[in-house]
Amino acid sequence: MLKLLPNFLTLFRIFMIPALVIVYLIPGPLGHWLAVLIFYLAAITDYLDGWLARKLEATSEFGRMLDPIADKLMVVAVIIILIEFRDINGIHTLAAGLIILREILISWFREYLTDRGVTLAVSHIAKFKTTIQMIALGILLLGEAGEMISPFIQEIGLVLFWTATLFTLWTAIDYLSEGMRLLKEKNS
Template identity: 35%
Template sequence: MNMTLPNILTVLRLLAAPALALMFLYFSRPAADWFALILFVMAAVTDWFDGYLARAWKQESKLGAMLDPIADKAMVVIALMVIVGYSSMSPWLVLPATFILFREVFVSGLREFLGDTAGTLKVTKLAKWKTTLQMIAIAVLFAQGVFEHYLGMAVLDMGPETFARVMEGQTQDVYGIWWKNAGMVWAGNLGLVLLWIAALLTLVTGWDYFRKALPFLRD
């Protein structure tokens, strides 16, 4: 195995995927949300960086080509599992997550079945945009969790009437409740919109891969 710097970054990104879930097992929230957000963003940055370095330094390898999509899928699947698991199980979140997970399993199964002919399912530009949108959406949803828990800590001993007065500007906002609530709402809505767009791209690219594989599936 050729352990160049791009390959090392890819391996680290692969190891970071299960570490996302471990953050929520060994740390309390919102610290776990912060650690998961930072870890996910760093891993997403290396996703672009390792590919760029491999091309710039002419260090592209079979190991990197094999591990790179696995690391991407592991990061997305585990991150979505964590976000859905700690959410209110809203169908607006569960549905796009389901579409994304189904597509990843389906395409992986297609590639495994095709074996040597799996080269027909090369990653397209649209698929790369899909992955980028997924990464951004998940990062924003992790940020939403950070806002949500800081808001929860700020209003822990506050009644609904006091909260309403603060939001209406009738009571001084000592704990920054307004901006924490605004951050939670905006991050949650933006994350869901981006996740739905990514899910639609996921279905489109999944259908494209299935169409390309059809000639090899006919007896």
């Protein structure tokens, strides 16, 4: 039963997306704070599911496929919410688009490689990118409620969002070049 826990956490993360959207719609600061709480809880389950899968020796094909999908769904859903409610607007939508494009491209590329017997490990820089991205998105989810923390919280969130975008581009190039190298090496 314990070996199912990592996959349960991944599914839980997916089911948290509609909850995040619903609480974000609650007027006033409460909705924003609840959305941030749900978002960071989801981010923690992202770390825990992989750690538990390794610790319990409970890795599975289902988990390998579903975990990145859950991650991408959460990130894309939050970005869409932030664009819809104008917390991300103007030039910042370019960063949002680049992040979404990278997530789709690299997810496809990893599956493409897997189908050809090539495994592309998650890089340390990609883990760092994800951490910055999660912090930035959480801050941006605060919206006006974040002004309780600092009058500059939105600006801090946007700087971190652009920082995550730069790391997003870096990791995309890194994954594409490493994946092509591994594919070429396997085919030679």
